Amino acid sequence: MERKxxxxxxxxxxxxxxxxxxxxxxxxxxxxxxxIYTGIRQTPEMIAEAALQEDVDxxxxxxxxxxxxxxxxxxxxxxxxxxxxxxxxxxxxxxxNEDVKALEKLGVRGVFGPGASTQEIVAFIREELNLSxxxxxxx
Amino acid sequence: xxxxxxxxMLNGNRRALARIISQVENDGPEARALLAELYPRTGxxxxxxxxxxxxxxxxxxxxxxxxxxxxxxxxxxxxxxxxDPTSPFSGGALLGDRVRMQNMAxxxxxxxxxxxxxxxxxxxARTTADVAMVLDAAGFSRILVETVGxxxxxxxxxxxxxxxxxxxxxxxxxEIQAIKAGVxxxxxxxxxxxxxxxxxxxxxxxxxMMLGSGxxxxxHHGRVMKVDTAAQTPAWRPPIVxxxxxxxxxxxxxxxxxxxxxxxxxxxxxxQRREAERLRHVLLHVVQDEIMAxxxxxxxxxxxxxxxxxxxxxxxxxxxxxxxxxxAVPQQR
Ligand SMILES: Nc1nc2c(ncn2[C@@H]2O[C@H](COP(=O)(O)OP(=O)(O)O)[C@@H](O)[C@H]2O)c(=O)[nH]1
Ligand SMILES: [Mg+2]
Numbered sequence: 317m318e319r320k321x322x323x324x325x326x327x328x329x330x331x332x333x334x335x336x337x338x339x340x341x342x343x344x345x346x347x348x349x350x351x352i353y354t355g356i357r358q359t360p361e362m363i364a365e366a367a368l369q370e371d372v373d374x375x376x377x378x379x380x381x382x383x384x385x386x387x388x389x390x391x392x393x394x395x396x397x398x399x400x401x402x403x404x405x406x407x408x409x410x411x412x413n414e415d416v417k418a419l420e421k422l423g424v425r426g427v428f429g430p431g432a433s434t435q436e437i438v439a440f441i442r443e444e445l446n447l448s449x450x451x452x453x454x455x
Numbered sequence: 456x457x458x459x460x461x462x463x464m465l466n467g468n469r470r471a472l473a474r475i476i477s478q479v480e481n482d483g484p485e486a487r488a489l490l491a492e493l494y495p496r497t498g499x500x501x502x503x504x505x506x507x508x509x510x511x512x513x514x515x516x517x518x519x520x521x522x523x524x525x526x527x528x529x530x531x532x533x534x535x536x537x538x539d540p541t542s543p544f545s546g547g548a549l550l551g552d553r554v555r556m557q558n559m560a561x562x563x564x565x566x567x568x569x570x571x572x573x574x575x576x577x578x579x580a581r582t583t584a585d586v587a588m589v590l591d592a593a594g595f596s597r598i599l600v601e602t603v604g605x606x607x608x609x610x611x612x613x614x615x616x617x618x619x620x621x622x623x624x625x626x627x628x629x630e631i632q633a634i635k636a637g638v639x640x641x642x643x644x645x646x647x648x649x650x651x652x653x654x655x656x657x658x659x660x661x662x663x664m665m666l667g668s669g670x671x672x673x674x675h676h677g678r679v680m681k682v683d684t685a686a687q688t689p690a691w692r693p694p695i696v697x698x699x700x701x702x703x704x705x706x707x708x709x710x711x712x713x714x715x716x717x718x719x720x721x722x723x724x725x726x727q728r729r730e731a732e733r734l735r736h737v738l739l740h741v742v743q744d745e746i747m748a749x750x751x752x753x754x755x756x757x758x759x760x761x762x763x764x765x766x767x768x769x770x771x772x773x774x775x776x777x778x779x780x781x782x783a784v785p786q787q788r
Contacts, residue, residue, distance in 0.1 A: 319481060320546075320573070345547035350571050355554040362560040366553060369567055371473035399470050 321445060322350045323374040324367050326358045328391065331381040336430075340376065340408065343434030344441075360387060364394035367403060374441055379409040380430075384419070392422045404444050408432065458485070461492055464593055469566065472593050476568055479585045490585060493592040498730070500534070500591035501717055504612035506578060506602040507622030508635070512648040513601050514555035515700035516622060516709070521565055522558065523703070523710050524597055532564045534595030536586055538579050540603050541571040548572075552601060566595060577611035578602030581744065584615045584737050613641035614736040617729055618716045620644045620709070623662065625654035634658075639665055642693050644712045650697040650705060662695050691719050753784045
């Protein structure tokens with residue numbers, strides 16, 4: 317059996333609903349991952365702390381408010397402070413190309429637009445974590 | 456020699472603590488050595504189980520309780536373990552209890568860990584007691600364990616906690632029927648949450664009725680104890696506490712009830728007995744798991760399939776077959 321992969325799904329910033337984040341969280345669960353879902357209105361501190369306490373392999377952020385350039389650098393900094401540079405950070409939202417480049421420089425490895433399918437996201441995570449491409453089978 | 460990861464944890468490194476928990480949860484290569492070294496440091500924590508049907512407000516209550524503990528004059532460090540079910544289809548899990556536990560991110564005296572049941576059928580994961588041990592060794596003197604709340608959750612948590620809180624809420628239908636059979640035997644405290652809703656008093660009354668007025672016989676941790684009128688120590692009568700977890704209402708009463716139960720266990724000489732019972736269950740679980748693991752190591756799937764074929768052909772019966780398979784497992788590991 318392969319090691320259980322743990323993923324934090326969080327929605328930083330002040331924008332209200334989390335339908336998209338929930339859809340992704342469910343898709344990740346259905347792909348065999350353990351998803352720690354923390355919901356909306358997360359501060360960077362809350363996210364970094366949750367990532368640390370839950371010892372996650374992946375942090376998935378959903379930001380639709382446009383505040384990604386304010387939030388993500390701070391989150392990366394707090395993860396770094398906690399010695400968590402090895403954690404895979406992926407981001408979903410409406411992110412302009414030039415911002416994508418800047419975020420990737422900060423260590424964000426996957427940026428997904430609103431059109432991305434959940435399968436794409438799952439496949440990306442599996443590949444980044446060097447997991448076999450086939451989804452985990454029920455035990 | 457101290458394992459470096461443990462040294463780091465004891466120095467207050469929270470990442471090390473999180474890593475040790477993962478090792479233990481995954482039964483990783485270092486898990487045994489870690490637990491062996493940590494075990495002598497355990498036995499300090501008061502483990503409080505919180506069980507009850509999904510949606511009754513367990514996570515919200517845990518959040519309110521933890522915050523209140525942290526506001527005390529000499530605040531204890533609070534560890535939280537929140538268990539949610541693993542999907543039997545995908546093996547994945549959606550762990551959502553943290554949604555209700557938001558305000559403690561800046562508090563170093565609180566550590567929250569979500570756990571998936573990973574195939575365990577009860578309300579806890581197989582390694583939940585081990586994770587509690589790690590938190591205990593790390594100096595968390597109150598450990599709140601939120602169960603899944605379905606299946607045999609009550610029995611599981613009562614076996615691992617010092618104090619078990621059963622959470623009920625009004626509006627789950629017929630009161631008496633809604634209150635699960637078995638909770639009376641294991642509850643040390645009842646919390647009737649959502650006291651802002653209609654029907655609270657009916658739920659409280661239903662509980663009172665079920666608990667009986669005279670309390671001639673008190674059930675405690677699955678064991679019916681006759682109240683010995685001659686004994687100096689009165690039996691514990693599970694209090695019923697009304698709470699509105701969302702507004703932190705009644706939560707101080709609940710905390711007080713927990714602390715009273717703790718004093719009761721100590722004063723009545725029950726703490727050691729309770730500990731022995733707890734550890735007995737821990738040991739029993741480990742023995743079962745170890746025996747199964749040894750069996751799996753020595754009996755190949757092929758061998759197993761072969762015996763199944765023999766059963767299918769009615770050439771052997773299940774009991775004789777099992778005996779033969781078990782006899783083939785060597786005594787040494
Ligand atoms: N009206 C009311 N709702 C509550 C109260 N406590 C919790 N809730 C709500 O009940 C729902 C379930 O709460 P949660 O803590 O997740 O329950 P759990 O499944 O038992 O952990 C959430 O929407 C809470 O906001 C309360 O005291 N009153
Ligand atoms: Mg819950």
